[in-house]
Amino acid sequence: xxxxxxxxxxxxxxxxxxxxxxxxxxxxxxxxxxxxxxxxxxxxxxxxxxxxxxxxxxxxxxxxxxxxxxxxxxxxxxxxxxxxxxxxxxxxxxxxxxxxxxxxxxxxxxxxxxxxxxxxxxxxxxxxxxxxxxxxxxxxxxx
Numbered sequence: 001x002x003x004x005x006x007x008x009x010x011x012x013x014x015x016x017x018x019x020x021x022x023x024x025x026x027x028x029x030x031x032x033x034x035x036x037x038x039x040x041x042x043x044x045x046x047x048x049x050x051x052x053x054x055x056x057x058x059x060x061x062x063x064x065x066x067x068x069x070x071x072x073x074x075x076x077x078x079x080x081x082x083x084x085x086x087x088x089x090x091x092x093x094x095x096x097x098x099x100x101x102x103x104x105x106x107x108x109x110x111x112x113x114x115x116x117x118x119x120x121x122x123x124x125x126x127x128x129x130x131x132x133x134x135x136x137x138x139x140x141x142x143x
Contacts, residue, residue, distance in 0.1 A: 029071040029139040034129060036138075071128055071139055076119035078128065078141070082112040089132040091116070096125045108132075118143060 068084045080091055085108045093102040093116065101121065106114045123143050130137050 028073060029128065029141045031067065031069060031071060031130075031137050031139040033065070034131075034136040034138040036136075067135065067137055069130060069137065071130075071141075073118065073141055073143070076117060078116040078118050080106075080114040080116070080128065080130065082108045085109045085112065086132040086135075089114075089130055092129045094127050094129065095122075101126070 068086060069080065069082050069089075071078065071080045073079075078093065082089065087108060089106045089108055091102075091104050091106060091114055092100055095101050102116055104114065104116075121143055125140060125142050127138055127140050
């Protein structure tokens with residue numbers, strides 16, 4: 001049985017750290033394409049976003065698309081970050097019953113971060129919806 005040397009242990013820790021960083025750097029809210037065809041009350045059928053640059057990667061079994069947006073609840077705020085400007089983005093938050101609890105339009109050319117205070121909201125499930133151009137995204141979170 002081989003001993004674990006400090007050099008190999010250091011490499012292991014480094015690789016583990018890199019894995020965890022890449023897995024969790026996009027926020028707690030999983031953002032995905034919104035397939036709901038009902039635009040609802042929000043212009044362009046607003047929904048949520050996630051990830052880095054707008055790219056599509058194809059493998060033999062699936063296709064992955066990432067978006068220039070991430071969302072996370074930090075303390076008493078829902079933070080929506082755009083990694084690049086997308087023009088005007090419409091952000092809507094709905095509760096578990098579908099009632100709109102927050103709605104705004106953000107100019108991502110002037111600011112790439114939208115801070116939504118959630119203190120005072122009831123505990124439960126919410127969905128953040130983000131729409132820009134022809135893109136509609138959604139992500140669920142709990143308070």
